[in-house]
Amino acid sequence: MSAQHFDNPEITFQPDHSGGTGKIWKIFWVLSLLTIIELALGFFLYAKHGDLGYVTVLSTKCAIAILTLAKAYYIVSVFMHLGDEVRNLIMTIVVPLVLFVWFIIAFLADGNSWKNLRNTNAGSKPNQTEQIQKETNEKAEH
Amino acid sequence: MSTTAIPSGTKWWSGGKSPFNVSYGKVMMWYFLMSDAFTFGAFLISYGTIRFSVNHWADPNHVFNAFPFAGHANLPLAFVSLMTFILIFSSVTMVLAVHEGHHMNRKGVEKYMFMTILGGIAFLSCQAWEWTHLLTGEHVAMLSDGSLGVLPTTVKANPWGADLSHTEILAALQKSTHEQLVEIASTLHHGTQAVAHNVSALSNQELINQISNSELLHATHSGPIAFGGYFFGITGFHGFHVFSGVIINIVMYLKTKLGHFDQRGHYEMIEKAGLYWHFVDLVWVFVFLCFYLV
Structure with missing residues (x-):
């Protein structure tokens, strides 16, 4: 068994595959x-x-x-x-x-912003988000 | 030609050689995989966005707690761990096949390609079972009209909302039709034929009493419809990659057996198929994270 050999001009330096x-x-x-x-x-x-x-x-x-x-x-x-x-x-x-760094942060923040808008009736009812969060948690505990 | 260490200070961009030191086919496979990573990434991030935008999302430990032949035992994470280890192991056999290819050992490549194909088929079988289990499941949940009914997990129904309180259950049962009540009662008795026949003869009030007093009753709000679409869409798209990977691996297995790569003098096709197969494992690592672990 000899090592494989590429007759390919794109590969200038043959890779080393002698490891186990x-x-x-x-x-x-x-x-x-x-x-x-x-x-x-x-x-x-x-x-x-x-x-x-x-x-x-x-x-x-x-x-x-x-x-x-x-x-x-x-x-x-x-x-x-x-x-x-x-x-x-x-x-x-x-x-x-590296684009994923922006992609993930921007879109998860957008999702979170949507939740706040939903819970506060688009900002007209501030401080509702925490209250709803609390209620959800309390419900989950029962 | 013997193996050459790359001299330091090599001028890659001065012409006369490929600056990547690999064949065209392999570079293009890497670019395809990179674009596919963005496709999967976009799907998973879209799922994350929707999940972040609602107050209650399905708890994976409740949705994925079943195991084949284990009946109604509560075994969160167990089945998906099995699927994960199957895929990791088939990745190992794939990289061993690539290794044998480097040493021009046809028998070794055949053996490990065969094991990789078996791993892929095992994974797909697990996925088929899991999908069937969810699509045919029966869960008591509140429907959009405020009544209580029986829902499976599909792209149009999600029974995995927050738990209902006893008062909410009683109010919802009052709004349910006779057929819905019979269906719920049968579900609680695991739908045995004799019981199903019996319960349909009961009056609505008797059914409501029986259901609301049952120890087995676990009723929830309906969850966001998007859950099923994302779950079946993303695991389905991944499953399709596994399926096409198995097809590619079968073709590679046959070409190895026919001695095509020995004639060619190298097993680079096995390396390219290997890149695709490892990518499938790589995507599963993230699907496992996003749908089952967190």
């Missing part, structure tokens, strides 16, 4: 571990439903989202081999994805 499968299995265990931690946090939110403050729930959900981003990084970098490519290719894929 050790790294693949290591990343498999990393991904499994991250998923198990996510599930543990999810069960924590479920088991303590109603007892947790707004900040605790939000920060737990943020922690789960960060773990998800870590999983995404390992899949793209190792399984999809983007980490082994030349910097030019990495940047042409990663830089456009």
Whole structure:
């Protein structure tokens, strides 16, 4: 079995594939571990439903989202081999994805603004949002 | 040709070589995946916007708490964990197939491609079961006319609103028709034929008493209609990617078996199919986050 060889003018430097499968299995265990931690946090939110403050729930959900981003990084970098490519290719894929930062913040803020408008009759009934939030929470506790 | 380390200070943009050091096909696969990431991202962000704009959204721990052959056991997160691990594992077998391809080992590529295809089919089967379970589910919820009825989870019905109080349930039952009351009572008895026949003979008041005193009654407001559309739309679009990924993998498996890649001298097609398959796993990581975990 010889290593594969590209007779392709687009590939100036042949990539190095002499490594074993050790790294693949290591990343498999990393991904499994991250998923198990996510599930543990999810069960924590479920088991303590109603007892947790707004900040605790939000920060737990943020922690789960960060773990998800870590999983995404390992899949793209190792399984999809983007980490082994030349910097030019990495940047042409990663830089456009920065748009998501604006995309997520702008649209979730827009959704939240819609909720405030709905609850306050388009701003004519201020301070209603918190009250409705409270009622919803109280109902959920029963 | 032996493997060459890239010398530092290589002038990538001075001409005479590809500045990305990969084939045209692979660059285009990356660009396709990037555009697909924006499509999925737009769907998920749209879902997030609507979810942020309402006071009450369906609690995933209540919606997704079933497991095949487990009856009515309350098992939140269990089935979706199984689906997640199936997809992670099929990603591992895919990257192992790519690895075997690098070493021109046809038997190894065949073995791991076969396992990847099985993983994809297993995932699709799980999804089919989950969809059927939701579409045929029976949940007691308040309808738009204020009466109480039985709703499944579809693109037109969402029974996963906030819980109703006992007083609200009694008021809603008064507005329900005889047929609705019979349906609710049968649901509470898990719809056994004999019981269903029995309850239809009861008067409305007897039915209301039976329903409102039942330990099994769990009645809710209807939730925002958008829930079903987003859930079935996004998991369906992802499922369609898994399905087409399985088709692509089957084609790659057959081409490997026929020795096409050995003749070509490299297994780059397996790498490109692998990029697509890993992307499907990548999207699931975010679907899992947005629909099931938070």
